Amino acid sequence: xxxxxxxxxxxxxxxxxxxxxxxxxxxxxxxxxxxxxxxxxxxxxxxxxxxxxxxxxxxxxxxxxxxxxxxxxxxxxxxxxxxxxxxxxxxxxxxxxxxxxxxxxxxxxxxxxxxxxxxxxxxxxxxxxxxxxxxxxxxxxxxxxxxxxxxxxxxxxxxxxxxxxxxxxxxxxxxxxxxxxxxxxxxxxxxxxxxxxxxxxxxxxxxxxxxxxxxxx
Amino acid sequence: xxxxxxxxxxxxxxxxxxxxxxxxxxxxxxxxxxxxxxxxxxxxxxxxxxxxxxxxxxxxxxxxxxxxxxxxxxxxxxxxxxxxxxxxxxxxxxxxxxxxxxxxxxxxxxxxxxxxxxxxxxxxxxxxxxxxxxxxxxxxxxxxxxxxxxxxxxxxxxxxxxxxxxxxxxxxxxxxxxxxxxxxxxxxxxxxxxxxxxxxxxxxxxxxxxxxxxxxx
Amino acid sequence: xxxxxxxxxxxxxxxxxxxxxxxxxxxxxxxxxxxxxxxxxxxxxxxxxxxxxxxxxxxxxxxxxxxxxxxxxxxxxxxxxxxxxxxxxxxxxxxxxxxxxxxxxxxxxxxxxxxxxxxxxxxxxxxxxxxxxxxxxxxxxxxxxxxxxxxxxxxxxxxxxxxxxxxxxxxxxxxxxxxxxxxxxxxxxxxxxxxxxxxxxxxxxxxxxxxxxxxxxxxxxxx
Amino acid sequence: xxxxxxxxxxxxxxxxxxxxxxxxxxxxxxxxxxxxxxxxxxxxxxxxxxxxxxxxxxxxxxxxxxxxxxxxxxxxxxxxxxxxxxxxxxxxxxxxxxxxxxxxxxxxxxxxxxxxxxxxxxxxxxxxxxxxxxxxxxxxxxxxxxxxxxxxxxxxxxxxxxxxxxxxxxxxxxxxxxxxxxxxxxxxxxxxxxxxxxxxxxxxxxxxxxxxxxxxxxxxxxx
Numbered sequence: 015x016x017x018x019x020x021x022x023x024x025x026x027x028x029x030x031x032x033x034x035x036x037x038x039x040x041x042x043x044x045x046x047x048x049x050x051x052x053x054x055x056x057x058x059x060x061x062x063x064x065x066x067x068x069x070x071x072x073x074x075x076x077x078x079x080x081x082x083x084x085x086x087x088x089x090x091x092x093x094x095x096x097x098x099x100x101x102x103x104x105x106x107x108x109x110x111x112x113x114x115x116x117x118x119x120x121x122x123x124x125x126x127x128x129x130x131x132x133x134x135x136x137x138x139x140x141x142x143x144x145x146x147x148x149x150x151x152x153x154x155x156x157x158x159x160x161x162x163x164x165x166x167x168x169x170x171x172x173x174x175x176x177x178x179x180x181x182x183x184x185x186x187x188x189x190x191x192x193x194x195x196x197x198x199x200x201x202x203x204x205x206x207x208x209x210x211x212x213x214x215x216x217x218x219x220x221x222x223x224x225x226x227x228x229x230x231x
Numbered sequence: 232x233x234x235x236x237x238x239x240x241x242x243x244x245x246x247x248x249x250x251x252x253x254x255x256x257x258x259x260x261x262x263x264x265x266x267x268x269x270x271x272x273x274x275x276x277x278x279x280x281x282x283x284x285x286x287x288x289x290x291x292x293x294x295x296x297x298x299x300x301x302x303x304x305x306x307x308x309x310x311x312x313x314x315x316x317x318x319x320x321x322x323x324x325x326x327x328x329x330x331x332x333x334x335x336x337x338x339x340x341x342x343x344x345x346x347x348x349x350x351x352x353x354x355x356x357x358x359x360x361x362x363x364x365x366x367x368x369x370x371x372x373x374x375x376x377x378x379x380x381x382x383x384x385x386x387x388x389x390x391x392x393x394x395x396x397x398x399x400x401x402x403x404x405x406x407x408x409x410x411x412x413x414x415x416x417x418x419x420x421x422x423x424x425x426x427x428x429x430x431x432x433x434x435x436x437x438x439x440x441x442x443x444x445x446x447x448x
Numbered sequence: 449x450x451x452x453x454x455x456x457x458x459x460x461x462x463x464x465x466x467x468x469x470x471x472x473x474x475x476x477x478x479x480x481x482x483x484x485x486x487x488x489x490x491x492x493x494x495x496x497x498x499x500x501x502x503x504x505x506x507x508x509x510x511x512x513x514x515x516x517x518x519x520x521x522x523x524x525x526x527x528x529x530x531x532x533x534x535x536x537x538x539x540x541x542x543x544x545x546x547x548x549x550x551x552x553x554x555x556x557x558x559x560x561x562x563x564x565x566x567x568x569x570x571x572x573x574x575x576x577x578x579x580x581x582x583x584x585x586x587x588x589x590x591x592x593x594x595x596x597x598x599x600x601x602x603x604x605x606x607x608x609x610x611x612x613x614x615x616x617x618x619x620x621x622x623x624x625x626x627x628x629x630x631x632x633x634x635x636x637x638x639x640x641x642x643x644x645x646x647x648x649x650x651x652x653x654x655x656x657x658x659x660x661x662x663x664x665x666x667x668x669x670x671x
Numbered sequence: 672x673x674x675x676x677x678x679x680x681x682x683x684x685x686x687x688x689x690x691x692x693x694x695x696x697x698x699x700x701x702x703x704x705x706x707x708x709x710x711x712x713x714x715x716x717x718x719x720x721x722x723x724x725x726x727x728x729x730x731x732x733x734x735x736x737x738x739x740x741x742x743x744x745x746x747x748x749x750x751x752x753x754x755x756x757x758x759x760x761x762x763x764x765x766x767x768x769x770x771x772x773x774x775x776x777x778x779x780x781x782x783x784x785x786x787x788x789x790x791x792x793x794x795x796x797x798x799x800x801x802x803x804x805x806x807x808x809x810x811x812x813x814x815x816x817x818x819x820x821x822x823x824x825x826x827x828x829x830x831x832x833x834x835x836x837x838x839x840x841x842x843x844x845x846x847x848x849x850x851x852x853x854x855x856x857x858x859x860x861x862x863x864x865x866x867x868x869x870x871x872x873x874x875x876x877x878x879x880x881x882x883x884x885x886x887x888x889x890x891x892x893x894x
Contacts, residue, residue, distance in 0.1 A: 015695060015717070039501040039538070040524040042517065065538065066580070092577030093524065101576070110576075113500065114542030114584030118344070121539050125762075126769035126811050127335065128348030128364075128371035134546060134587045137618035139570075140579065147345075147364070149375060154345035158366060175719075175728075175755040179431065182535055184518040186502045189537040193766060209754030214396065215432050216757035217537070219727050221697050221719070221772050232472060232494070256724040256761070257747040259740065282761065283803070309800030310747065318799070327799075330723065331765030331807030338762050342539075343546035343588050351769060351810045354841035356793075357802065392496075392505075392532040399758055401741040403725045406760040410543060426531030433534035434760070436504050438474050438496070438549050 016176030016200070016226045024199050024227050025051035028164060030059040031084075035120060035160075035191040037167040039065050040093060041073030043184030045168040045201035047229050049076050059084045063120065063160055065113060065187050066090040067097040081105070087160060089113035112140055115157050117190055123159035124193030124222070130157050165195025169218065172202040173209070176223030177216040185217065192218045199225040233393030233417070233440045241416050241444050242268035245381060247276040248301075252337060252377075252408040254384040256282050257310060258290030260401030262385040262418035264446050266293050276301045280337065280377055282330060282404050283307040284314040298322070304377060306330035329357055332374050334407050340376035341410025341439070347374050382412025386435065389419040390426070393440030394433040402434065409435045416442040451646065457627035460644065461595050463488040463671040465554055465625050468593065469495050473551040474544075476500060476585055479523035482554035482595050488671075498550065500581040502541045505533025522581065545581065546588035553589035555582060557596045559611045562638035562658035564621040566594060567613035579616060586617040598626035598655055605657040607631065607638075628652050630669065631660060642667045674869065680850035683867065684818050686711040686894040688777055688848050691816065692718050696774040697767075699723060699808055702746035704818050705777035711894075721773065723804040725764045728756025745804065768804065769811035776812035778805060780819045782834045785861035785881035787844040789817060790836035802839060809840040821849035821878055828880040830854065830861075851875050853892065854883060865890045 025048065028034065038044030052060075053076050062083050067090070068075040077083055078097045085107040091097050100106040111119070112134045122130055131154035135141050145156040167188040169178040178200055180188060192198050200223050242265065245251065255261030269277075270293050279300050284307070285292040294300055295314045302324040308314050317323040328336070329351045339347055348371035352358050362373040384405040386395040395417055397405060409415050417440050450456055458481050466488035469475065476498045477483050486508075489495050497506040499521040506521060507528035515526040536544075544550060559567040566586055569579040586592050600606055607624060624631040629652045630642035640660040643652050645668045653660060673679055681704050689711035692698065699721045700706050709731075712718050720729040722744040729744060730751035738749040759767075767773060782790040789809055792802040809815050823829055830847060847854040852875045853865035863883040866875050868891045876883060 039522075040520065042501070042520050042524075066578075088578065090578040090580040092580070098576065110578045112579050112583040113538070113581040114546050114588075117537075117539040117542050118342070121766075122347075124770045125335070125766035126349070126771060128350065128366045128369060130339075130347050131345030131373075132343070132546070133345065134584045134617075136587070138583065138615045140583060147373075149345045149373070152345060156348075156364075156366070173755055177755065177757050180535070181431075182516065182518040182529070183499070183502050183520055185535050185537055186541075187538045190539045193770065193772075211755075211757075212432075213728075213752060213755075213757045214398075214434075215429075216759075219757050219759055219763070219767070220755070221721070221727055221767055256745075257743065259724070259743050259747075283801075305801065307801040307803035309803070315799065327801045329802050329806040330761070330804040331769050331811075334760075334762040334765050338543075341547045342543035343548060349769070349810075351807045351840075353810070355806065355838045357806060390532055394532065394534050397758070399739065399741040399752070400722070400725050400743055402758050402760055403764075404761045407762045410547065410549075428532075428534075430505075430529060430532075430534045433536075436534050436536055436540070436544065437532070438498070438504055438544055 015174055016220060016223045018205065018226045018228065021047045021051040021227050024048055024225060025055040028052060028057050030057055032164060033061040033063065033162040035063040035162040035165040035195055036074050037188035037191050038073050039186040041068040043168050043186050043188055044068065044073035045166045048166045048199065048201050048227060049074060052077060053080050058082050062086040063162055064088050067094040069093055070096050087111050087116065089116050117187065119157050119160040120194045121190050123161045127159060129159060132157055162195050163197065165191040165198040167192045167198065167200050169200050169202045171204045171206055171211065172200055172226050173206050173211045175208055176220030176226060177211050178218035178223060179211060179215055180217055189218045192222045197224050198222055199227060201227045201229060203229050232391055233437060233443045235422065235443045235445065238264045238268040238444050241265055241442060242272040245269060245274055247274055249381060250278040250280065250379040252280040252379040252382040252412055253291050254405035254408050255290050256403040258285040260385050260403050260405055261285065261290035262383045265383045265416065265418050265444060266291060269294060270297050275299050279303040280379055281305050284311040286310055287313050304328050304333065306333050334404065336374050336377040337411045338407050340378045344376060346376060349374055379412050380414065382408040382415040384409045384415065384417050386417050386419045388421045388423055388428065389417055389443050390423050390428045392425055393437030393443060394428050395435035395440060396428060396432055397434055406435045409439045414441050415439055416444060418444045418446060420446050457597055458484055460627055460671065461625050464630060464669050465593055465595055466490060467671065469493065474498060474549060476545065476550055476553045476589065478555040480556050482556060485554055498544060500541050500545060502536050502538060503529060503533060505530040542584055545584050548588060548590060550589040552591040552593060553585040554593045554595050555585065557594045557606065559606055559608055559613050560594050560621055560624055561608045561611045564619045564633040565611045566616045566621050567611040568616050570614050572614065582616050586620045591622045592620050593623045593625060594621055595625055598628040605655055607656050607658045609658050628655060637661050639663050640666065642669055644669050680820055681707055683850055683894065684848050687853060687892050688816055688818055689713060692716065697721060697772060699768065699773055699776045699812065701778040703779055705779060708777055721767060723764050723768060725759050725761060726752060726756060728753040765807055768807050771811060771813060773812040775814040775816060776808040777816045777818050778808065780817045780829065782829055782831055782836050783817050783844055783847055784831045784834045787842045787856040788834045789839045789844050790834040791839050793837050795837065805839050809843045814845045815843050816846045816848060817844055818848055821851040828878055830879050830881045832881050851878060860884050862886050863889065865892050867892050
């Protein structure tokens, strides 16, 4: 069983300096309720692992606007002027990570890998400070896993075991982050009884999910 | 569109010395029709990438019994005396690969990774001849991708675009191998029209699948 | 037609790139100009569009009343899903991209050079939007097509001897299509294969900083 | 009861291991003796069983007429799927195993030693079945429990000072449960915590090659 809690209980688990993976792509598939609750709780000095910094009033952009992030690993900032301003002012430390590499690094943490070799970023700024390894005559960047204290994900339906299914492109980073959080909290539209999801259709096995938060109707 | 061909046409594409990934776990989820056709065609000197060597009369065991394999990368031989006899007689060259490592190496090939770091096999025979790399103070084996000319997989249903769904534990290695073959051929029970599969339920996107072979009713 | 009209130029570029597509290709189009390529698919062929946020089978834009908040492309724009489309997570999406399963990606550029280097993700001190999926796309797709205007707004060539901005990837561009020319990056160098109707080779060379090899059988765009 | 009866021994071991489980644990049981653990789950707790061929939520064996050819466990035996079960591919299955998402794996052993080394996948020149998923399970699961008879058929200890057969993993075993004893591998060494009813500590030590630390509060199995 995944434990069903309120969004407030979820936010109360999160402390300053925690590392948070937050699902979503330009706020689609973002756990907005959990983010709102974090804004309310006003926990500071968080580290975010996200595909994009979304918009000032949607997705993780709301945490940026409220100055709750001290750092982030992220692939795209282009839709959020506030995070660019904070970055330029030295208020937030940004590690830009190519999106595919970001996903593999998150997956590596969830799958127990010590790292992966990729050619993405070779000969670019994305290579800086990273080991370059030769394998079978080609060069690769060694990219290390990205760990997190919490993964906050958004799904469409959960059963009470925590098995998750998603809706359309709101799936995006959520299933990968769900694998990787030390504690995974899924915000869902609906919680159904055990046995009501088609076992072939489950995208995230419940073994990865610790807590469920139901969105209000 | 994935091209629909006969099992005979599929087998005719495969030549001596080709590297074949073949899906299935102890013959469950194995593309038996394609294997039978390969036995008929009697192509020799094949290299197999498989989870297990199955049984003498089921799954890839049939290729072993017909002495069509010169080598294999495989995690388990315990159910097939014939392959153990051939191995002891020096007729087949076996690389034993831990099953999780095997799957990650196949996935790495499909996902364009140059390798992955794992602790599985550290300090065991599985480490022999492989680079050991330190990352963040821990040791890992660097495991390289496993490439293949063909992936022969078994699925339950395909649509005409090659999108695949599977049945129960017959899924196993099939979706991972489907990603990794230079040419991927899927043997399926049923081929439905485009639009008939639920887009949320598709396990293997058709982009990975080149040919479909329909099992006879 | 006005050769200097921005929309004319964009249509010309998109149209010419579309002619490079083959039946059953899998393609990722960047935001902006590259998106227009979808409007010029040659008759009789089917092309499958991926968006890196997790869909294969992107359809045309929906009418406002048919927008689905959970269905967007990588630019954040509302899309529709074609019959046979499927959804996947971001790791699978980038496995498709990085594993070489896309026939083509089309991207815009700030700069490109004769060695196939591409810069399109940042201007130090000015604009740092991040690379998003661009580095993955350029590194992983079989064909990397740059779609851009030949010169910047000051009339300076965007096709340089060497990129000066931070790179998106090294040596990965295979084709450059601008409002003036089609240039293929080969092992021998950057080859000028086609020029837009009404231009001379000399005019193109004049507006190009990179050294170009002029193809023997140079042609006009056939669009 | 006959202390030397094989079935008695197996039941005793499985039963004792089952007491180590907690409510909502995720567990992988190896084939053979470890499978029996599922028969002794303490009342009031729910345990979820994974099989590495791609299922979470393994149920009991089906009746012959209810067998499904596409539904097996990693030993190739027919199984049922419980309500709430789900299927996944082998890479995801091993992500569960290797990513530390299983609370426990229970495996048999040819040899185990006081440092937590385990050998259970080959006897050189004799038996080379391959490691299957054993190396992954032993490396990845939070608790690695060895279930085996204390001595081999010649009466020799299977708990050695140092394994002599090729290892499955180095230093990963956390608990050894045999028909004679429960031994926990700790940072200080192998600690004899419990002995089977009717045995003395001396008898256990006599049958154990590895050096054991005898716990102060040593207990009898409570099964």
